Amino acid sequence: AHFAIGILDDAGGDDHYYADMNMAQGAGHDFSLGFLVERAGNDVYDAPNLSLGGGNANGIGLFWDFAGDDTYNVSAATTFGRANNGxxxxxxxxxxxxxxFIDTGGNDAYPAAYAFAGNNKMWTQRGANEDEPLPLTELGAGVDTEAALP
Incomplete structure (x- = not known):
């Protein structure tokens, strides 16, 4: 969507999120806000490019999984809280x-191909176009901690 807001708030359960098209699972695109909140459960995320807290074309993508032993399967790099304005x-x-991208609580599995993200790690990134000069307006960050929220 363009110039829109999309929010998914799930209270719990062991869910399997599957998307095969870009802009899914807490991604924001073209001045939009995308927010996925998963409150509990051992979840599986099969995610395409521009997902899991990805921000694209001046969008804001927010992803927060509160608890559970989660599995992340991604097919491209603008995921896990990365940004790309173009x-x-x-x-x-x-x-x-x-x-x-935020994941609190649990022992989570990440794909080896994206070593910048992982269980019990913090990462920052300013832009997916890392070969070009990065504007200060393009920001990405992620944190995964095994500590649960009180």
């Missing part, structure tokens, strides 16, 4: 794009 040198360089 080609450099345009007006988008001056407008915030944000990706945020």
């Amino acid at each position: 080609p450099r040198g345009g007006l988008r360089d001056f407008i915030r794009g944000l990706g945020l």
Whole structure:
């Protein structure tokens, strides 16, 4: 969606989230806000590009899994709280794009191909286009902690 808000708030259960199209599972695109909150359960996430707290084209993507031993399967890099505003040198360089990934509680499994993210790790990233100069308005971050919230 463009210029929109999408929120999924799940109270619990062992869920399997599957998406095969971009912009899913807590992703924000083109001045939109996407927010996925998963409160409990041992969940499986099969996610495409631009998902799991990914921010794209000045969107804000937020993902928070509160608890459980979760499994993450992803097919591209703009996931796990990464951001990508697009080609450099345009007006988008001056407008915030944000990706945020949080997983609290549990022992989680991440794909080895994306070593920047993992169980009991913190990471930051300013942009998916890492070969180009990065604008300060393109921010991405993630944290996975085995500690549960009180």
